[in-house]
Amino acid sequence: MSQMRLSFLLPLVAFGILALVGGMALYGTLSGSRDPTQLPSVFVDKPAPQTNLPRLVQTGSTTGNNVSVTMFQGKPVLVNFFASWCAPCRAEAPALEMLSKRVAILGIAYKDRSEDTTAFLQQYGNPFQAIGMDADGRTGIEWGVYGVPETYLLDSNGVVKLRHAGPLTRGVLETTIFPALEALGS
Amino acid sequence: MMIATGLWRTHILIGLVLLNMAIGLVFISATTTPAYAITAEEMLANPVLEERARNLSKQLRCLVCQNQSIDDSDADLARDLRREVRSQIAAGTSDGAIIDQLRAKYGDYVLLNPPLDQATLFLWLSPLGFILLGGLIVMMARRQRGAAIATELDAAERARIEKMLASRDSENRPKT
Numbered sequence: 001m002s003q004m005r006l007s008f009l010l011p012l013v014a015f016g017i018l019a020l021v022g023g024m025a026l027y028g029t030l031s032g033s034r035d036p037t038q039l040p041s042v043f044v045d046k047p048a049p050q051t052n053l054p055r056l057v058q059t060g061s062t063t064g065n066n067v068s069v070t071m072f073q074g075k076p077v078l079v080n081f082f083a084s085w086c087a088p089c090r091a092e093a094p095a096l097e098m099l100s101k102r103v104a105i106l107g108i109a110y111k112d113r114s115e116d117t118t119a120f121l122q123q124y125g126n127p128f129q130a131i132g133m134d135a136d137g138r139t140g141i142e143w144g145v146y147g148v149p150e151t152y153l154l155d156s157n158g159v160v161k162l163r164h165a166g167p168l169t170r171g172v173l174e175t176t177i178f179p180a181l182e183a184l185g186s
Numbered sequence: 187m188m189i190a191t192g193l194w195r196t197h198i199l200i201g202l203v204l205l206n207m208a209i210g211l212v213f214i215s216a217t218t219t220p221a222y223a224i225t226a227e228e229m230l231a232n233p234v235l236e237e238r239a240r241n242l243s244k245q246l247r248c249l250v251c252q253n254q255s256i257d258d259s260d261a262d263l264a265r266d267l268r269r270e271v272r273s274q275i276a277a278g279t280s281d282g283a284i285i286d287q288l289r290a291k292y293g294d295y296v297l298l299n300p301p302l303d304q305a306t307l308f309l310w311l312s313p314l315g316f317i318l319l320g321g322l323i324v325m326m327a328r329r330q331r332g333a334a335i336a337t338e339l340d341a342a343e344r345a346r347i348e349k350m351l352a353s354r355d356s357e358n359r360p361k362t
Contacts, residue, residue: 006326039249042293049291111262137266144291146249146263 032171041144041152041163048079048152048160049142053132056114067132069106069158076184078105079152080128081140083112084120086148088167093124095168099177100127103153103186107131110140110148153180223260230272239272242281246271246288247298255298 028034043049048069055067069079080096082089096105107128109117114133121131134140143152146165153162162180164172224243230236243257248264256264256271267288274284288296300306339347 006330010323036252039295040293042290137262138270141266141270141291144293146292 032175038165039146041160043144043152043160044163046160048154048158049139051108051132051139051142053108053134053139056109056117056131056133067106067130069154071130072104072106072154073156073158075156076103076181076186077154078103079108079143079154080105081108081110081134081143081145081148081150083110083148084116085112086110089120089149090124092149092167092169093127095170095173096127097125099168099173100129103181104129108134108139110134110145111137151177153177153184155184223258223264224268228265228268228272230276235272235275238281239268239275242271242275242284243268245285245298247296249292249296 025034050069052066052068055065057065069077078099099105105128107130109131111134112120113135117131117133121128132139137145140148143150144163149167151164151168152160155161161184162176164176166172168177224240230239240257244255246256246267248254248256248259248261248267250261250263251259254264256267270288271284274287279287285297294300294303294305300309302310
């Protein structure tokens with residue numbers, strides 16, 4: 001009698017546990033708190049990597065003038081990796097435009113040609129205070145970028161407070177970017 | 187005779203199906219060469235260094251495709267990371283130092299073989315836990331079965347059987 005009860009109950013209990021784990025994962029995915037495409041950044045609460053890149057000037061060529069993150073020391077800054085060849089970067093252009101009124105934005109053109117970047121900015125607007133050209137993507141690797149667009153929020157000491165991979169949608173702005181900006185007093 | 191020919195037909199049919207499958211397999215393995223993401227110009231000239239690069243690339247995750255190594259993946263980022271690994275090897279960096287550098291940028295997630303630490307403790311120990319759980323279940327099941335077989339008749343059951351046998355004997359007795 002008790003033997004039959006055990007063999008009867010055990011698969012049921014196992015199924016119950018599986019259903020619970022699956023249900024929790026599904027709930028997380030649907031509510032947006034679990035997103036497998038959002039990898040954690042090791043730089044959060046750590047200083048941003050040293051970055052020194054040739055600066056894009058609007059004529060479409062790069063000058064000897066360089067761009068670095070330390071330029072923005074003393075105030076919060078958004079660092080946005082983008083590219084003219086990246087479709088989601090076009091989609092987030094209005095969001096960056098809006099953010100540029102609240103915080104300084106440093107653009108890093110990832111694996112892009114300066115003439116293409118310039119054409120992109122002419123078409124979709126230029127929310128950036130400065131643009132560095134990361135032609136070979138090495139700077140992207142330094143920052144742990146795994147796909148454009150990616151946005152990092154740095155505090156006034158150059159410490160990374162937040163990384164978002166993917167386009168800045170309204171939902172992302174409201175749930176992550178705005179609260180983080182407010183926490184920095186910006 | 188009818189049954190025999192029917193069986194023959196089935197045997198021939200099964201044989202043909204198997205033959206077809208075998209031909210298909212031979213054809214597939216002959217026409218497809220294993221696809222490598224790596225291109226010839228990426229490779230290092232020194233075969234020993236190239237071997238090290240391949241070995242390292244197989245341990246590193248492509249962060250775009252997530253379940254492929256950078257050695258297998260055709261993604262742009264995978265190619266950039268392969269190039270990074272090779273330029274570091276050419277510069278004389280040790281394998282451990284290259285892995286540590288990439289971990290410092292992309293975190294433990296870049297490793298296909300996760301290290302044992304607090305976050306992965308459950309992952310590493312759960313197989314042991316499942317083996318113990320399985321052993322426990324087997325032991326419980328055996329003890330129950332053993333107990334069921336070993337049980338002797340108790341006095342009440344014995345008395346009941348005696349009574350039943352006695353009543354059957356009295357019923358079967360020829361009437362006089």
